[in-house]
Amino acid sequence: MEATSVLLHSKATTFGFFNLKRPNIHKPSLRHFNKHLQVNVLNTNKPIKNQPSSNLYPYPLLNSRERLRPSSSFVTNCTNSNSISQNLLKNSSFESLKAALLKVTPFNVVQWSALFAVAIAAGKWTLNLALNPFFWMYFSWTWLFWPWCVAVVLGVYGLFCVNKHLRGEASVFEQLTIVTSAFTWLTLVPPAHFNGYLEGWPFVFFFVYHYFFFFNVSVRRRLYGDYFARKHDPKWDVNPPSWSRLLFCVGVTVAHWLAAFEAPELHLIPGGWSNLGIWILIVTTLLVQYNSTLYLAKYSEKVVVPTAVVQFGPYRWVRHPIYASTILLFGTYFVAMRAPLSLLFLVGVCLMYYEQKAKMEEALMIDTFGERYLEYTSKVPHKFVPWIY
Numbered sequence: 116m117e118a119t120s121v122l123l124h125s126k127a128t129t130f131g132f133f134n135l136k137r138p139n140i141h142k143p144s145l146r147h148f149n150k151h152l153q154v155n156v157l158n159t160n161k162p163i164k165n166q167p168s169s170n171l172y173p174y175p176l177l178n179s180r181e182r183l184r185p186s187s188s189f190v191t192n193c194t195n196s197n198s199i200s201q202n203l204l205k206n207s208s209f210e211s212l213k214a215a216l217l218k219v220t221p222f223n224v225v226q227w228s229a230l231f232a233v234a235i236a237a238g239k240w241t242l243n244l245a246l247n248p249f250f251w252m253y254f255s256w257t258w259l260f261w262p263w264c265v266a267v268v269l270g271v272y273g274l275f276c277v278n279k280h281l282r283g284e285a286s287v288f289e290q291l292t293i294v295t296s297a298f299t300w301l302t303l304v305p306p307a308h309f310n311g312y313l314e315g316w317p318f319v320f321f322f323v324y325h326y327f328f329f330f331n332v333s334v335r336r337r338l339y340g341d342y343f344a345r346k347h348d349p350k351w352d353v354n355p356p357s358w359s360r361l362l363f364c365v366g367v368t369v370a371h372w373l374a375a376f377e378a379p380e381l382h383l384i385p386g387g388w389s390n391l392g393i394w395i396l397i398v399t400t401l402l403v404q405y406n407s408t409l410y411l412a413k414y415s416e417k418v419v420v421p422t423a424v425v426q427f428g429p430y431r432w433v434r435h436p437i438y439a440s441t442i443l444l445f446g447t448y449f450v451a452m453r454a455p456l457s458l459l460f461l462v463g464v465c466l467m468y469y470e471q472k473a474k475m476e477e478a479l480m481i482d483t484f485g486e487r488y489l490e491y492t493s494k495v496p497h498k499f500v501p502w503i504y
Contacts, residue, residue, distance in 0.1 A: 266304045269296045270296055270299075270300055273295075276289040276296075277293055294328060294329075301367070302317050302320045302371070302448070305371055305374070305375030306452075310375075310380055314381050315381055316381075316384065316452060320448045327440075330401075334409055334412045338412060351420050352419075353476050355471050359468065359471060362468075363464065367464060370449075370460050370461035370464060371448075371457075373457040373460060374449050374461075375452070375454075377452075377454040378452040393447060396446075399443070400443045400444045403429050403436055403440040403443070404444075406436075410428040421480070424487050424488050424491050426494075432495065432501040433497050433499055433501055434473070434497070435476075438472070438498075438499060442469070445465065446461065
């Protein structure tokens with residue numbers, strides 16, 4: 116309204132309006148109308164001199180206070196609407212809370228109470244651990260103070276991956292998880308449980324075990340460019356019965372736990388040059404495993420099906436060097452841990468299992484190659500240990 120009055124009483128004619136007093140001037144002005152305002156026009160308290168005629172502006176003009184003051188009916192409507200919305204919000208929240216409480220059962224109360232109790236216990240345990248000076252005195256990256264929380268989770272996930280692997284659905288990462296979970300429970304968890312910390316040989320053999328058992332996969336990568344096994348004749352998948360394999364896995368696990376129990380405390384195991392023979396055994400084990408797998412793959416189809424009787428490399432001394440290197444690997448760990456009685460138990464478990472598997476493989480080799488394999492057995496009479504067994 117104010118803008119309309121200014122437009123009507125300005126000396127300049129805005130676009131679309133003409134001056135009624137000077138009808139011969141029809142030039143529109145495109146400039147902003149504030150440029151034509153007089154100083155006294157800004158004083159809204161003074162009355163405007165030339166009131167417009169009723170035919171041009173039929174509505175009454177209001178001063179600034181009247182224009183800025185809201186009507187009483189508008190204020191009343193706004194107040195009523197706000198109070199109604201607040202009442203509706205209160206009623207709806209109360210009704211929803213009431214409905215939720217009516218749905219609560221005694222089982223829900225017990226469940227929430229148990230969760231609340233577990234949360235309090237976990238918080239209290241964490242706080243006590245953080246304030247325990249023993250924890251901060253011995254804590255380091257080599258001290259496995261957390262074996263049960265990490266190892267149990269890794270073990271459970273490893274069993275889940277084993278189930279998928281048996282169905283042929285495990286990915287490469289899940290297969291790696293199976294191996295890592297098994298080696299964690301063989302080399303890290305037992306000594307950490309009996310000593311309260313880790314150092315030295317358990318860490319070394321944790322990585323040596325990984326490196327050793329991935330030789331077969333690395334040979335596939337070298338020959339075929341990937342890590343996946345090829346389809347082959349299933350008759351060459353020679354395995355003892357399931358109960359025998361299960362007993363072998365249990366026996367190896369028990370032997371590692373017995374070694375951790377029998378061994379002295381880790382900080383009492385000597386270091387330096389006294390362990391030179393152990394490093395020689397580790398290197399020998401890795402070389403025997405790698406060369407055996409490589410020679411066998413060169414004279415085999417798809418790394419599994421043999422096409423000739425291999426008589427080169429480690430096969431010149433023993434007929435089953437891969438099994439022999441596995442026994443030597445486990446034995447080296449027990450020697451490093453200074454556990455001779457557990458070593459004897461482990462050797463007995465491995466010989467019982469691999470003897471059964473070797474007989475099955477040799478029977479299949481005789482059926483396939485006949486006299487050539489019999490000649491090889493006569494030249495190399497020992498299965499696992501040269502000149503001994």
